[in-house]
Amino acid sequence: MxxxxxxxxLTALREELCELHSRLVSSGLVAWTSGNVSARVPGxxxxxxxxxxxxxxxxxxxxMVLCDLDGRLAAGADGSGSGRGNxxxxxxxxxxxxxxxRHMPEVGGVVHTHSAYxxxxxxxxxxxxxxxxxxxxxxGGEIPVGPFxxxxxxxxxxxxxxxxxxxxxxxxxxxxxxxxxIGRGPRDAVKSAVMCEDAARTVHLARALGTPQEISQEHVDxxxxxxxxxxxxx
Amino acid sequence: MxxxxxxxxLTALREELCELHSRLVSSGLVAWTSGNVSARVPGxxxxxxxxxxxxxxxxxxxxMVLCDLDGRLAAGADGSGSGRGNxxxxxxxxxxxxxxxRHMPEVGGVVHTHSAYxxxxxxxxxxxxxxxxxxxxxxGGEIPVGPFxxxxxxxxxxxxxxxxxxxxxxxxxxxxxxxxxIGRGPRDAVKSAVMCEDAARTVHLARALGTPQEISQEHVDxxxxxxxxxxxxx
Amino acid sequence: MxxxxxxxxLTALREELCELHSRLVSSGLVAWTSGNVSARVPGxxxxxxxxxxxxxxxxxxxxMVLCDLDGRLAAGADGSGSGRGNxxxxxxxxxxxxxxxRHMPEVGGVVHTHSAYxxxxxxxxxxxxxxxxxxxxxxGGEIPVGPFxxxxxxxxxxxxxxxxxxxxxxxxxxxxxxxxxIGRGPRDAVKSAVMCEDAARTVHLARALGTPQEISQEHVDxxxxxxxxxxxxx
Amino acid sequence: MxxxxxxxxLTALREELCELHSRLVSSGLVAWTSGNVSARVPGxxxxxxxxxxxxxxxxxxxxMVLCDLDGRLAAGADGSGSGRGNxxxxxxxxxxxxxxxRHMPEVGGVVHTHSAYxxxxxxxxxxxxxxxxxxxxxxGGEIPVGPFxxxxxxxxxxxxxxxxxxxxxxxxxxxxxxxxxIGRGPRDAVKSAVMCEDAARTVHLARALGTPQEISQEHVDxxxxxxxxxxxxx
Numbered sequence: 001m002x003x004x005x006x007x008x009x010l011t012a013l014r015e016e017l018c019e020l021h022s023r024l025v026s027s028g029l030v031a032w033t034s035g036n037v038s039a040r041v042p043g044x045x046x047x048x049x050x051x052x053x054x055x056x057x058x059x060x061x062x063x064m065v066l067c068d069l070d071g072r073l074a075a076g077a078d079g080s081g082s083g084r085g086n087x088x089x090x091x092x093x094x095x096x097x098x099x100x101x102r103h104m105p106e107v108g109g110v111v112h113t114h115s116a117y118x119x120x121x122x123x124x125x126x127x128x129x130x131x132x133x134x135x136x137x138x139x140g141g142e143i144p145v146g147p148f149x150x151x152x153x154x155x156x157x158x159x160x161x162x163x164x165x166x167x168x169x170x171x172x173x174x175x176x177x178x179x180x181x182i183g184r185g186p187r188d189a190v191k192s193a194v195m196c197e198d199a200a201r202t203v204h205l206a207r208a209l210g211t212p213q214e215i216s217q218e219h220v221d222x223x224x225x226x227x228x229x230x231x232x233x234x
Numbered sequence: 235m236x237x238x239x240x241x242x243x244l245t246a247l248r249e250e251l252c253e254l255h256s257r258l259v260s261s262g263l264v265a266w267t268s269g270n271v272s273a274r275v276p277g278x279x280x281x282x283x284x285x286x287x288x289x290x291x292x293x294x295x296x297x298m299v300l301c302d303l304d305g306r307l308a309a310g311a312d313g314s315g316s317g318r319g320n321x322x323x324x325x326x327x328x329x330x331x332x333x334x335x336r337h338m339p340e341v342g343g344v345v346h347t348h349s350a351y352x353x354x355x356x357x358x359x360x361x362x363x364x365x366x367x368x369x370x371x372x373x374g375g376e377i378p379v380g381p382f383x384x385x386x387x388x389x390x391x392x393x394x395x396x397x398x399x400x401x402x403x404x405x406x407x408x409x410x411x412x413x414x415x416i417g418r419g420p421r422d423a424v425k426s427a428v429m430c431e432d433a434a435r436t437v438h439l440a441r442a443l444g445t446p447q448e449i450s451q452e453h454v455d456x457x458x459x460x461x462x463x464x465x466x467x468x
Numbered sequence: 469m470x471x472x473x474x475x476x477x478l479t480a481l482r483e484e485l486c487e488l489h490s491r492l493v494s495s496g497l498v499a500w501t502s503g504n505v506s507a508r509v510p511g512x513x514x515x516x517x518x519x520x521x522x523x524x525x526x527x528x529x530x531x532m533v534l535c536d537l538d539g540r541l542a543a544g545a546d547g548s549g550s551g552r553g554n555x556x557x558x559x560x561x562x563x564x565x566x567x568x569x570r571h572m573p574e575v576g577g578v579v580h581t582h583s584a585y586x587x588x589x590x591x592x593x594x595x596x597x598x599x600x601x602x603x604x605x606x607x608g609g610e611i612p613v614g615p616f617x618x619x620x621x622x623x624x625x626x627x628x629x630x631x632x633x634x635x636x637x638x639x640x641x642x643x644x645x646x647x648x649x650i651g652r653g654p655r656d657a658v659k660s661a662v663m664c665e666d667a668a669r670t671v672h673l674a675r676a677l678g679t680p681q682e683i684s685q686e687h688v689d690x691x692x693x694x695x696x697x698x699x700x701x702x
Numbered sequence: 703m704x705x706x707x708x709x710x711x712l713t714a715l716r717e718e719l720c721e722l723h724s725r726l727v728s729s730g731l732v733a734w735t736s737g738n739v740s741a742r743v744p745g746x747x748x749x750x751x752x753x754x755x756x757x758x759x760x761x762x763x764x765x766m767v768l769c770d771l772d773g774r775l776a777a778g779a780d781g782s783g784s785g786r787g788n789x790x791x792x793x794x795x796x797x798x799x800x801x802x803x804r805h806m807p808e809v810g811g812v813v814h815t816h817s818a819y820x821x822x823x824x825x826x827x828x829x830x831x832x833x834x835x836x837x838x839x840x841x842g843g844e845i846p847v848g849p850f851x852x853x854x855x856x857x858x859x860x861x862x863x864x865x866x867x868x869x870x871x872x873x874x875x876x877x878x879x880x881x882x883x884i885g886r887g888p889r890d891a892v893k894s895a896v897m898c899e900d901a902a903r904t905v906h907l908a909r910a911l912g913t914p915q916e917i918s919q920e921h922v923d924x925x926x927x928x929x930x931x932x933x934x935x936x
Binding site for chain 3: 261367368425428429431435437440442443444446447449453456457464465466467
Binding site for chain 1: 729833834835836893896897899900903904905907908910911912913914915917921924925928932933934935
């Protein structure tokens with residue numbers, strides 16, 4: 001890897017990241033400025049992420065902030081036409097995203113939300129149990145709970161990485177906080193965040209009036225294998 | 235029946251199917267790529283269905299996939315201007331849709347969703363009781379539960395057909411999975427899916443704070459008869 | 469009153485009624501073709517109402533159906549450019565609307581919905597208690613429950629009129645069925661239907677986790693008096 | 703301060719206020735005409751507020767009503783091109799907004815809503831506990847409950863001011879009524895109202911199935927300090 005990416009790659013990634021932020025809004029996962037998506041810039045040691053505290057309606061491809069994988073503003077050409085970036089500060093969750101990219105090389109996109117149903121499970125510190133075929137498909141088992149961690153250092157990132165490493169799930173419920181979802185790229189990570197909220201909501205509703213039936217581990221395994229090997233376009 | 239349909243019929247059906255998929259989104263029945271609608275091609279042994287894993291915003295009439303009633307890609311002219319189809323794989327639920335068309339000749343449309351309230355009843359394995367006049371109208375009684383079945387063979391299709399054959403309901407809650415809804419055509423099936431979620435949601439809310447009052451079987455019967463004989467435009 | 473209205477009045481009323489139906493959709497009060505709004509044609513013995521079983525997206529001002537106050541299709545000039553109407557059948561709830569207009573001369577608009585939270589209270593046969601200042605303002609007390617009644621005769625209409633006559637509330641929860649709301653005109657009736665669902669939802673949420681505090685009858689009376697005498701533009 | 707503001711300042715504030723009202727709608731915080739936003743006119747003893755009983759879709763920058771800080775219609779130039787204002791009556795909640803501006807000089811914007819989840823807590827007279835990092839960030843502790851107060855005098859305003867003075871929270875749940883939120887300006891106040899409903903909803907969901915875990919006072923303090931000192935663009 002090098003620290004530079006072709007301008008065309010960065011421009012396309014900025015556009016995709018901007019569009020994906022609008023999907024957080026249309027999917028009902030975020031309120032006001034909460035939530036953010038980041039993407040690793042392929043072939044570099046850089047990432048793009050939402051600027052801090054900017055409203056979703058004001059986001060543009062150019063407003064996405066280029067950082068290195070320590071979460072610091074990237075110096076030099078960033079494809080936005082400026083030598084020093086766009087002057088915006090990156091998301092206050094940048095350190096957590098950067099930690100994930102440093103420690104999980106297979107991850108190309110990270111999403112953070114406080115989506116209501118998933119965050120309700122996180123507030124109780126309870127994993128979402130795998131009681132639906134869609135959860136077996138997408139998460140391969142329960143959606144796990146990560147530790148309580150304060151913002152501002154490596155604690156949140158470390159909690160995400162320790163919880164998701166070796167786990168099939170691509171989403172973690174950070175205790176008393178919210179969701180972090182990962183993926184091969186940012187679109188894949190947004191999908192995980194959307195499906196995490198959908199799972200958290202449906203199981204919440206099922207639990208509210210009784211007890212959902214269990215799915216056996218063998219069935220969970222077969223569903224997960226099939227979904228990850230045969231679903232979608234080849 | 236023959237294996238060929240006039241190009242104009244197929245083109246119109248592709249457009250309708252594309253529009254009906256957007257109704258799943260606007261009705262809040264689907265998340266990301268989950269859910270699908272299919273239509274039997276009138277006068278043929280063919281069906282059209284959503285491509286696998288494609289996002290709703292990217293669907294076009296041309297992207298709908300033409301299959302035979304064994305769920306295999308249809309060879310030959312399909313009205314999309316290509317001799318071999320559009321190159322997309324059909325929905326991973328195609329086998330279930332195809333099974334329904336083979337065994338229920340009166341069915342012209344099938345819809346599958348994981349809509350949240352209905353799926354919550356499915357997760358508990360509980361039918362939605364017929365405690366509202368709208369449920370008597372549309373479903374003629376409770377919305378029944380079908381068996382747990384793994385994707386990939388005929389098990390889901392068989393579960394749908396065995397549950398709905400001889401039943402007034404045009405929707406079934408497949409255990410730990412989600413909803414399958416049928417209709418004379420695809421629009422009718424989408425209506426069933428929408429009304430199923432509406433019924434599941436309203437009865438969930440009623441149950442959450444107490445016990446809904448029963449409607450007598452005689453009243454259910456009279457409501458169902460009237461709705462199926464006098465409602466709508468003649 | 470006479471049986472004829474100036475064409476300009478009818479045209480304007482058709483447009484308003486069409487717009488008000490779209491408000492039912494945007495307010496989340498209806499699913500598929502359920503729900504309907506009607507308006508008394510001022511200075512006549514006629515009413516306009518939604519056609520039966522037509523989807524909301526397909527409604528136009530011209531598709532609204534002109535009926536007499538017995539719920540029969542009106543003969544003669546209706547402002548739609550046709551001598552015999554537009555050929556559409558009126559809503560299957562027309563008899564109930566017509567009964568209200570015959571027996572409550574001060575009513576100029578009627579709305580019917582199966583909005584989910586209000587219908588959940590109706591399914592349990594429980595009135596929505598007046599535990600919020602907004603309910604005191606709009607309904608002057610609890611939102612009452614009307615009897616169970618089958619569609620097809622005067623039973624529903626009679627149940628509405630008997631429940632709302634002499635009651636401050638402009639909405640009634642018809643048992644195991646849904647909401648009927650009335651107003652001086654159709655816009656006023658739609659407002660009642662919207663506020664009824666809002667009240668039903670908020671009190672549902674309050675009850676779900678405990679007991680809402682009561683508002684004294686004296687305070688309810690003062691709030692209702694003020695809202696009906698001082699609110700809005702004069 | 704003087705009673706006059708440059709026309710350009712007023713015009714810009716009218717436009718912002720109109721846009722912010724549309725945010726109440728798109729955020730799902732209001733039904734029909736309920737809810738309102740006001741703004742102190744910088745450098746004057748005036749405020750702008752929503753007209754009473756006007757539907758959100760009909761609001762324009764010019765329809766916002768200019769009042770003095772006793773809540774009376776302002777005489778003289780108001781930037782709308784008229785010497786006596788636009789002829790509309792101000793919101794029936796104007797007295798409460800005005801009381802806040804008179805007694806809390808640091809406040810530049812006030813929002814009032816009956817948003818459903820927050821109002822459900824208000825109906826029970828229960829504060830929203832600080833069990834999520836987002837609540838610690840935004841409100842610095844629980845969202846408090848204010849007294850029951852009738853509309854029409856200074857009681858509501860006094861209840862807001864007494865509850866929020868010396869409190870970190872920028873939102874108060876007025877008992878049996880709804881939310882008042884404050885901010886340095888109207889956008890900031892709308893953000894508080896949006897985040898208040900988001901907090902009320904998420905904690906409602908967490909409570910519905912169990913007990914949310916507590917966050918220690920030390921952690922709440924650190925989160926609040928960081929959010930108010932380091933979040934957003936500098």
